[in-house]
Amino acid sequence: MLAMNPATSEKVVEAPLVPVAVESAWQAIRGSHQILSDLVGKDLSEAGLPELAWYDVLASLECSPRPLRPKDLLCRVGVTKSGLTRLIDRIESAGLVERSSCPSDRRGTFIAITDEGRQTLAAMRPIRNRVFAEHLEGTLSEAEAEAVSELLGGVVASVRSELEGEDCCEV
Amino acid sequence: MLAMNPATSEKVVEAPLVPVAVESAWQAIRGSHQILSDLVGKDLSEAGLPELAWYDVLASLECSPRPLRPKDLLCRVGVTKSGLTRLIDRIESAGLVERSSCPSDRRGTFIAITDEGRQTLAAMRPIRNRVFAEHLEGTLSEAEAEAVSELLGGVVASVRSELEGEDCCEV
DNA sequence: ACAGATTCGTTGCGCCGTCAACCAAATCCG
């Protein structure tokens, strides 16, 4: 109702106009994230791992050559400091990790994966992989997966660099 | 340690082996989802919209030609029945939507967006769009966004069709 | 050396979400 004479004005709106492609890309990201998280989370929880985040913690701990501290884990899991404290509490009381004190910094805590934690992780890994293998078979070729990884990885890197060390860090 | 003679066995492992591209695509999906949700959620909440999900509800209600009921909204937002009930509770007590009874099915409830809800949505839309415009500018071209939408949209559709009407439906 | 600022991890509080149970209404089917 405001644009009375479109022939004389090239841009009648100055609000940022997001192309439909971006909008639907965003919806696709949300959708795929939710559906895949659900799938993996459900299978893992049926196999005995209560939360998807446990997997991230255990995997990060196992593949790291040196002992990790909560602050190192912060970037690998999508929670805040306090959330991480309680997450570790739970995993520890399940016997999969162990806290120990860090000698070089007496505020710090080392989080170490236990043998049981390693066994659990070993049991969960194929389950997790099977979900991807089964549900992406024939839908997302390796080349396509690489393209997704390239494009979205670029987005993540770009946004991270804009925020310039606000908090995150990623793998 | 098990594969003693790789020359004579083509496949030594039978556990599903997920290609690295799929793994990193998954990480990219998670990362981009988290970082973009954070960005949008933070901007919207600073502008007065407490949760990102409110936007989805309001937008769904506004663009629908006919009145919607909770069960219709279930697919648009990533929550369960009970979660949706309470979500609507909150939005309603903020005055942005209104419940009314559905005449054709007396178990049902109509959720209608109020004028205030429409105003709020109108105020939020450009804020949300600005986030994408600013942070994807120069990082994700329209063609690339389309590619992402195509690939991940395909994944979503494929998985949904496998699950064959388990629950979700999507836009 | 020392006061102030910063970092690391924990904790109290409140909000939000799921699960399971529930009630009411509708649908199915002999």
Place this chain on the structure above:
DNA sequence: CGGATTTGGTTGACGGCGCAACGAATCTGT
């Protein structure tokens, strides 16, 4: 029709998470 099943939405109990405040340890600058 009339009982059994299914569907739509709400509620109670419970658990996870973020925010803000805290205490302890470290770092900084003079």
